[in-house]
Amino acid sequence: MLAAPLAGLADALAPFRAAVVPALSDPTVLAAWAVLVALALGALLWDLRTRNAAIPSLMKGVWTLVVLYAGPFGLAVYWRSGRSEMARDSLWRRGARSTAHCFSGCGAGEVTGVVVLVGLLTIESTLATTLGTFALAYLFGYALTVGPLLQDGESLGTAVRDALYTETPSITVMEVVAIGTDVLLAGEATIGTALFWGALIFSLSLGFAAAYPINVALIAVGIKEGMGDPTAMDGASAI
Template sequence: MASFLHSIEEALAPARDVVRPVVSDPQVLAAWAALVAVSLGVLAWDLRKRNQAIPSLMKGVWALVVLYSGPMGLALYWYAGRTQIPSDSLWRRGVRSTAHCYSGCGAGEVTGVVLLVGVLAIGDTVVTTLGTFAFAYTFGYALTVGPLMQEGESFGTAVMDALYSETPSITVMEVTAIGTDLLIAGSATIGDPLFWGALAFSLSVGFVAAYPVNAGLIAVGVKEGMSNPAEMGS
């Protein structure tokens, strides 16, 4: 296994060498933070002025998506999350389903990395990786189990439904995101700009990887996808 992982790292080394200087540049990170702030402002304005019919859960989902991915997250909301979308499709449903997964898993991943690496200063890569996976799975499942229980399902049934429908997308998302973070940031500490730049970049990479999985799960009927916002607007 170690040799296999090492071979993957060597194969991806050229891409890492291109990305690392960019995501560790303080000026780039400052510009990115400004773009995220502007994107969040646009999202808040649109939700308050034009899309109040969207449920609170999805408003929170889109806020986290934009927080993680800035303008990209805002573009995804504009494409699939507003009541003004011209028509729904598998691709828009896939975006909403991935956004739902992304919001919970991303929160878990950020919490895990900051707590384990920043607060507890655990230097063991295996421990921090497994711990971050655990946080991501817990948060991701919780964001599905909670709404299902609100709809009347028992805790046990909701957990089984979440395991069945969410495990493939969570696994692909987190393997990709955490793997990307480890590849780029390595042993970076919480005070290093690379730590935050690699974390933000890896989250968006995880979204991209999980999107076709979610679209496929919806296409075969494993997942229903999130509700059509256009119907809420009407």
């Protein structure tokens, strides 16, 4: 059962839930989405191999996860902000790459959380599942920042402080929206239902959209640097 405050919010958002749940509960819709994801992933991997091989391996992994989570939407973000063929970089494109970086780690934590807690451990408490998923999303999100900093020679303490300072605002907004939406739409769904997976996919993309302006703002004020400019890679040519 939802806690009282969440129940009140759920009542207020009932029209939204009624509008989207039927589509998210339809196995045919889920199967069609899986086909679109497969096509988008194939296009991404082809482009990374044939035209953007110089992109760092970290960002190749990031874009792969983004497309797995968000399908054609994720591919569109990559096409507009992650390729060396961009005519020029911009604040908005840096914000998209930074959000994609955050999204890849947090999404992995969220998917792991709901699958393990609901699917494997069969935890029935919405509150326990929500808190556990939040914790894993933060853990995975911070790890994706701390790891590269350690590889660059930063001490563990400095790397953790940097991750907390730069990533907490965007992770928090992303996960409040994503997990909140998932609970609203599929709080009672089990792992074997189309709604469980449909709501998870839909909520992840909403989390990306919510965190994007936060990352743009953090870059604009100098809190975050954003991910590297693909047009500056060796062999890049703008078109």
